Amino acid sequence: MKIRVLGCHGSQLPNHNTTSFLLEKNVLMDAGTVTPVLTLEEQLRIDYIFVTHAHLxxxxxxxxxxxNLSYAKRERPLIICSSRGIIENIHRHLFNDVIWPDFSKIPSARAPLIKFEILTPGRKKVLGDMQVRAIGVHHTVETMGFMLESQGKTVLFLGDTGPTDGVWKAARAVKDLKAIFVETSLPGSMQDIADKTGHLTPVTLACELKKLKNAKPDIYLYHMKPRYAGVISREVAAIQNRKIHIVKDGQVIRL
Ligand SMILES: [Zn+2]
Ligand SMILES: [Zn+2]
Structure with a gap:
């Protein structure tokens, strides 16, 4: 499985893009940074976007x-996948004919540019050549993690989250889970703010990783606030017995 990091930060600054991962050529995990990075040809190949939550x-x-797809006259729809509540947030607050046109009716309701695919949390669904399961995590708004299986490999993407349980239990139950992408937004000195805003620090990350017990997937950390990336990295280095990688914008990960 090939994963290209289009953006992996918790805020935007020059050379620091917000969250989006491109899986193979046609699947996006979140869409914080897509159009400034992918060529139009690459954008036209995208079929699915999994959305962890509706934060901008x-x-x-x-x-x-x-x-871009509309002016390129693409005929097949872009499928936006998430839980019912998250899809409703996106539809009501973004594609509402005020902030942006409602592309679920353009060019026509019968053949629109976007379609919404509602995933029931905890239930597996087959989409293309993937099997996917949404699992709720703990952020300030409704947020999903996605367990995604493709080409015989299983990967777990957690959205923004503070301490949570169900998704770690699900991770333990998967035989041969290859990798977990998990946020670490703030340093330990900002634990208070992290708790209030539903994020992890290296302190709470270490507690969360213990919930994996004997499972040892590769751990990919992302969503750092850029100004704290140095101190977070130093704090994470103290976590023992885990294969932890800090993700970089533009990196290509092969699992
Ligand atoms: Zn975020
Ligand atoms: Zn968020």
């Missing part, structure tokens, strides 16, 4: 991507 740093470029 994870959905912003769905808008510009759809706009």
């Amino acid at each position: 740093d994870h959905v912003r470029d769905i808008m510009f991507l759809v706009d």
